[in-house]
Amino acid sequence: MKPPTPTTATTTTAITSIGTLVTNDPSLGQGPLGLLQDAAVVIDGDRVAWVGTTSKAPATDSRLDAGGRALIPGFVDSHSHLVFAGDRTAEFNARMEGRPYSAGGIRTTVAATRAATDAELEANVARFTAEALRQGTTTVETKSGYGLTVEDEARALRAAARHTDEVTFLGAHIVAPEYADDPAGYVDLVTGPMLDACAPHARWIDVFCERGAFDGDQARAILTAGAARGLVPRLHANQLGPGPGVRLAVELGAASADHCTHLTGDDVTALADSAGRTVATLLPGAEFSTRSPYPDARRLLDAGVTVALSTDCNPGSSFTSSMPFCVALAVREMGMTPDEALWAATAGGARALRRTDVGRVTPGARADLTLLAAPSHVHLAYRPGVPLVDAVWRAGTRAV
Ligand code: NIG
Ligand code: FE
DSSP, X not given: OOOOOOOSSOOEEEEEEEEEEEOSOTTTSBTTTTEEEEEEEEEETTEEEEEEEGGGOOOOSEEEEOTTOEEEEOEEEOOBOOOOOSOOHHHHHHHHTTOOOOGGGHHHHHHHHHHSOHHHHHHHHHHHHHHHHHTTEEEEEEEOOSOOSHHHHHHHHHHHHTTOSEEEEEEESSOOGGGTTOHHHHHHHIIIIIHHHHGXXXXXXXXXXXXXXXXXXXXXXXXXXXXXXXXXXXXXXXXXXXXXXXXXXXXXXXXXXXXXXXXXXHHHHHHHHTTTSSEEEEOHHHHHHHTOOOOOHHHHHHTTOOEEEOOOBBTTTBOOOOHHHHHHHHHHHSOOOHHXXXXXXXXXXXXXXXXXXXXXXXXXXXXXXXXXXXXXXXXHHHSTTSOOEEEEEETTEEOO
């Protein structure tokens, strides 16, 4: 989501008596989360100006007493698919009656998205980014991928770009229905005219590398063509079964390999050897909503892999915009501690988007802050399903 344009006259605000402050800067406080108790944060314009204990807080234009509540960096949701129309309630119902998830359901959303007007598509992006903001998310990446024609993909990216700077071209989500008998022709379309029309509107390029979507060679060709046009690769990899996606992501220096549910030892080693260059982005909303086994975050963390948590918000496999829900799932189902899950949902997402200005509360960072109705971030997992977000600042402006 785009921050408001800063005004010229800046004012300073102090948030004081913060029960637990998560800075994600180990030099400012305890442990990897850089935790501070009885803390204060000073916002100057759109930036964090000062962080410390309440008793040492400098004088400011205004003050807000947090009354012992926790303050965390705004969540960074580095993987969502918000440009779509329609929903897939019937498909969800069928799954809950025992039918398996399949990538083929994407075609239902492609048909609805193509039939929607530009205004309807943009209204959906606005609706879901606002929904995410109310749940503490201040940065959202979002993708095309439900248009699958040159014009429908380009208009999807234009709609996304009105709401966020983190826009991803996913023309290679599935082979477009018109090319069902000519997948090579569709890859030529994606790497040619579609990329020409879409590259100016995006920062990233993504491919769904999976059986039933694109294989490793096709994904390599598409990501390489995107990189030649200045787009940075990221990849849907190893979601529904084992495959070449994760190792390809590392080989191409992708910013992230997303899903990482079915991993071999070699996949884990490749991610670890990338030394954080390729982040493993885990999307537990997808396993929740498709009734599938969760990715093994513990195995990745123990191997030294950098892990991010995101929603994958989309109408098929994961229709949630809630980062608190994903944090709770990661702790309960994926072997993460509450500290690890909080880091992954904030600093981890920032790493996956190669951003240093978000995902932490340190002097100079963008003032993206989420105030919780709880004494610490641990309550996000301890009290699942409870609306714990009391207030949100985005780029220094109170947004919730
Ligand atoms: O990340 N895996 C591919 N894309 C989405 C699902 C899209 C859909 O089912 O509509 C995902 O899970
Ligand atoms: Fe996805």
